[in-house]
Amino acid sequence: MIVGDMSTENDLHPFRTHTCGELRLDNADETVRLSGWVHRKRDHGNLLFIDLRDHYGLTQCVIETTDDNFEVVEKVRPESVITVTGPIDKRSDETINSDLPTGEVELRITDINVESEADVLPMQVAGDAEFPEDMRLTYRFLDLRREEVHNNIILRSQVIASIRRRMTDSGFMEMQTPILTATSPEGARDYLVPSRIHPGKFYALPQAPQIFKQMIMVSGFDKYFQIAPCFRDEDARADRSPGEFYQLDVEMSYCTQDDVFNALEPVLQGVFEEFSNGRAATPMPFPRIAYADSMSWYGTDKPDLRNPLKMSDATDIFRGSGFKIFAGMIEKDPNVRIWAIPAPTGGSRAFCDRMNSWGQAEGQPGLGYIFFRDGEGAGPVAKNIGPERTEQLRTDIELGDGDAVFFVAGNPSDFAAFAAAARTRVADELDLSEKDVFKFCWIVDYPMYEMSEDTGELDFSHNPFSMPQGGMDALDSMDPLEILAYQYDIVCNGVELSSGAIRNHRPDIMYKAFEIAGYTAEDVETQFGGLLNAFKFGAPPHGGSAPGIDRIVMLLADEPNIREVIVFPMNQQAEDLLMNAPAGIELARYKELHIKADQPKVKKKTEEAEAEKESES
Numbered sequence: 001m002i003v004g005d006m007s008t009e010n011d012l013h014p015f016r017t018h019t020c021g022e023l024r025l026d027n028a029d030e031t032v033r034l035s036g037w038v039h040r041k042r043d044h045g046n047l048l049f050i051d052l053r054d055h056y057g058l059t060q061c062v063i064e065t066t067d068d069n070f071e072v073v074e075k076v077r078p079e080s081v082i083t084v085t086g087p088i089d090k091r092s093d094e095t096i097n098s099d100l101p102t103g104e105v106e107l108r109i110t111d112i113n114v115e116s117e118a119d120v121l122p123m124q125v126a127g128d129a130e131f132p133e134d135m136r137l138t139y140r141f142l143d144l145r146r147e148e149v150h151n152n153i154i155l156r157s158q159v160i161a162s163i164r165r166r167m168t169d170s171g172f173m174e175m176q177t178p179i180l181t182a183t184s185p186e187g188a189r190d191y192l193v194p195s196r197i198h199p200g201k202f203y204a205l206p207q208a209p210q211i212f213k214q215m216i217m218v219s220g221f222d223k224y225f226q227i228a229p230c231f232r233d234e235d236a237r238a239d240r241s242p243g244e245f246y247q248l249d250v251e252m253s254y255c256t257q258d259d260v261f262n263a264l265e266p267v268l269q270g271v272f273e274e275f276s277n278g279r280a281a282t283p284m285p286f287p288r289i290a291y292a293d294s295m296s297w298y299g300t301d302k303p304d305l306r307n308p309l310k311m312s313d314a315t316d317i318f319r320g321s322g323f324k325i326f327a328g329m330i331e332k333d334p335n336v337r338i339w340a341i342p343a344p345t346g347g348s349r350a351f352c353d354r355m356n357s358w359g360q361a362e363g364q365p366g367l368g369y370i371f372f373r374d375g376e377g378a379g380p381v382a383k384n385i386g387p388e389r390t391e392q393l394r395t396d397i398e399l400g401d402g403d404a405v406f407f408v409a410g411n412p413s414d415f416a417a418f419a420a421a422a423r424t425r426v427a428d429e430l431d432l433s434e435k436d437v438f439k440f441c442w443i444v445d446y447p448m449y450e451m452s453e454d455t456g457e458l459d460f461s462h463n464p465f466s467m468p469q470g471g472m473d474a475l476d477s478m479d480p481l482e483i484l485a486y487q488y489d490i491v492c493n494g495v496e497l498s499s500g501a502i503r504n505h506r507p508d509i510m511y512k513a514f515e516i517a518g519y520t521a522e523d524v525e526t527q528f529g530g531l532l533n534a535f536k537f538g539a540p541p542h543g544g545s546a547p548g549i550d551r552i553v554m555l556l557a558d559e560p561n562i563r564e565v566i567v568f569p570m571n572q573q574a575e576d577l578l579m580n581a582p583a584g585i586e587l588a589r590y591k592e593l594h595i596k597a598d599q600p601k602v603k604k605k606t607e608e609a610e611a612e613k614e615s616e617s
Contacts, residue, residue: 009033009085011113016083025104027088034059035083035105035115037145038076040126048073051126052084052107055150059102061086063109075422079125082485086110119209121572133563137577140568154564156553157276160227162274163549166267172223172250177212179229182530184211188311189233199245199594205231209547210465211531213251213502216586217542218534223263224505227549238561239495239551242574248552251544257486257502261442262284262544264490265469268497268547272438275556281439286490290445295412296339299420301446304494305439307427311419314407316338317393323384326368326409334379337417339408343426344395346404347371351429352379355406357423365417371404381407438492438555445469446487449480449516462487465531467543468513475512490547492555500545507535540547560561 015035023032036054037167041495048399050061050073074255076082088110097103107311122138123131125145144148161581164174183190184205190204194585206212208230212275216224229248236242237273252263265284272281294301313339318326329336346352352369360369370390377390385393396403404424408419427433448468450461458480466485468474474483486502503509509534514524553565563569590597 012085014083020052020054020057020059023059023102023105024087025090026547027522028075028105029087030257031085031087032107033083033085033611034061035081036393037125038078038080038082038118041076041078042517048084050076051085052082053145057102058100060091060097060106062089062106063112065401067109069109071460072114073109076114076267077118077120079121079145079334081116081118083113083115084109084111087236095492098394102148109189133571137563137569137571140578144567146548149564151154152553152557152559153567155547156565156567159271159553159556160549161273162271163267164227165223166270167248167250167533170223170263170267172252173225174226175216175221175224175546177209177216177226177228178323179205181206181212184208189191191231191233191520194593194595207232208247209278209587210463211528213249213544214505214542215391215534217251217253218537218539224253224544225250228546236570236572237573239554241550241566241569242560242572243570245545246549248549249501249540251543253540253542255502255541257444257488257542257543260488260500260502261288263441264547268490268492268552270438271552272492272556276438279436279438279440286440286442288442288444291443291447292445294443295416299416299423301349301443301489302491302494302496303441303443304424304433305441306434306437306493307424308432308434309342309423309427311341311423314396315339317385317396318385318409321385323381323391326407329409333411335392335411335509336409337412339412340393340397341406341408341419341423342399342432343404344432345400345402346426346430347373347402348404351377352404352406355422355426359418359422362421363419364415367422368409369404369409372399372401375401396570440490440492441489443489444487445484446481446489447481448485448487448513451481455476458517461485461499463499463516464514465503465510467504468509470507472506472512475509475516488545490545495551495555497551498527498545498547500543502541502543505539505541506537507532510535561585 014030015033016029018031018034020034020036034052036052037059039051039053041048041050044557045141046065047064048065048070052059052061057537063070084107087110088105089108091104121142123135123142127141144153164346168174180193180203181223184207188207193205195203209228211529213224228247229244229249231244234240239348246600250264252260265286269281269284276290290302291301296301296313297303299311305461315330318566319330321327326338330338337462348371352371356366368381369392370382372378372394376387377394378507382390393405394400394587399405406422408415408422447461449458451457452459462485469484469486470478487499488501489499511521511524511585549572550562552568554562557565559565568576568578575581
């Protein structure tokens with residue numbers, strides 16, 4: 001049969017001449033062949049419709065009940081893979097589907113071949129039904145066929161391709177660093193791999209390519225990047241996948257902190273603008289906020305700047321005031337601070353009482369408040385501190401009638417997280433945050449050291465390989481808790497995309513920095529000998545960062561959970577339900593690897609208890 005473009009069915013490609021997202025009105029009267037999955041079937045009496053889907057889109061196919069192939073089409077199940085051949089017809093005006101790029105045409109089936117018959121589905125691909133996460137991960141190959149998840153993975157691929165192009169165009173070289181390596185102090189547990197030929201010894205999967213990328217700089221390469229896999233044995237969170245993740249790993253030589261920012265900002269802003277679907281991104285240069293300011297203004301070092309609220313210190317307003325609770329706390333402990341959280345448009349007793357109840361539900365005593373009306377403050381706090389202090393507070397925070405302010409008191413290290421949550425709650429309740437925008441900022445000037453809550457001793461607060469501000473002079477002369485480091489985080493919409501630093505490239509400063517944190521010279525040489533040895537033969541000043549790929553895509557896809565943008569994620573228990581990992585191994589493998597299984601005895605004790613219970617009965 002010759003139709004349209006005079007080609008015959010036998011001349012066509014065995015599987016497809018077009019994709020399922022390609023056909024348009026210009027293809028009318030052509031004989032074409034499509035292959036794909038049966039997305040939906042609809043029986044309209046004398047006609048049976050199939051929506052055929054592939055990676056590229058969806059095309060409606062139709063067959064009459066009188067056609068010889070009707071019985072085959074009627075029996076085929078959803079998600080079966082079929083190849084159909086036939087002419088392209090223009091749809092009538094009343095049947096055009098304007099939601100589909102292919103919606104003006106349909107394929108009239110003259111031939112069908114069932115390439116792969118699908119069993120009854122454990123979960124539907126078509127439609128918007130919600131399914132349990134365990135089911136979705138067990139049948140991830142079906143879940144990935146669903147439009148939203150499928151599009152997320154396409155977005156991920158496009159984002160990575162864009163990042164690679166932008167980095168290469170900026171003069172960075174892509175390199176690959178080892179996967180089997182040695183353990184490193186990155187703050188999480190390593191995944192360990194036993195060595196068969198070195199009994200009792202283990203490789204570690206890299207938590208990050210940190211030391212290797214610094215070695216690359218010492219080796220004379222100037223600008224390095226990598227879409228790097230990282231492995232950490234840590235618990236899952238909404239913005240963190242257990243087991244493994246990917247990051248844009250970047251390092252550059254002869255650079256200042258500003259140079260790193262100037263290199264990364266065009267990449268990040270460019271990618272977010274390219275894939276934002278019209279959402280605005282912070283113009284360059286991104287705001288730079290000192291860590292101490294971020295904590296006092298926002299209660300966190302990961303501020304969501306879409307929320308315009310900025311907290312302030314109201315300690316002096318309450319010092320010696322008639323509000324005895326706060327005044328007494330301030331007098332008793334010099335570390336006590338009173339933070340004020342502004343609430344524009346929140347000036348009603350009903351809203352203030354609702355926020356106070358929320359604070360109590362969060363395990364706090366509540367939230368003190370003042371609301372403003374008729375040119376003066378109202379509520380118990382305002383009454384106790386008096387009109388002068390209330391007016392001073394209102395002026396300092398720039399509030400007016402119809403506004404309110406809430407108070408959190410105590411040691412900031414204890415209440416900062418709650419204050420941050422209260423700030424977010426106020427903005428959410430009053431609908432104050434910006435929508436459809438990506439707000440970036442750099443958090444800078446992190447403390448080099450902190451006092452460990454577990455040991456009460458000094459420890460590194462961030463990356464131990466960072467250069468202290470002031471170099472050796474600062475380490476020799478300053479209180480360690482007052483030393484700042486050239487460390488920085490890039491944050492977008494309250495999500496930390498990466499940490500970074502200007503590195504400590506001098507052995508003498510490295511020895512001293514670790515000595516302050518309680519490491520001996522022998523400790524440093526044992527644990528970081530490779531890097532230290534490299535530094536002894538001439539190391540350039542260098543620095544870098546490593547924005548998380550998964551988190552970038554999660555933000556662009558507007559997904560609340562990072563597993564929605566990873567092709568084959570683990571569940572929250574770090575299990576791969578698709579491949580049944582982790583799994584046991586044969587006894588022979590234990591012997592080959594020179595290790596013994598030391599499994600928990602909980603199961604055995606439970607079985608013994610059940611057996612004893614049965615014998616008693």
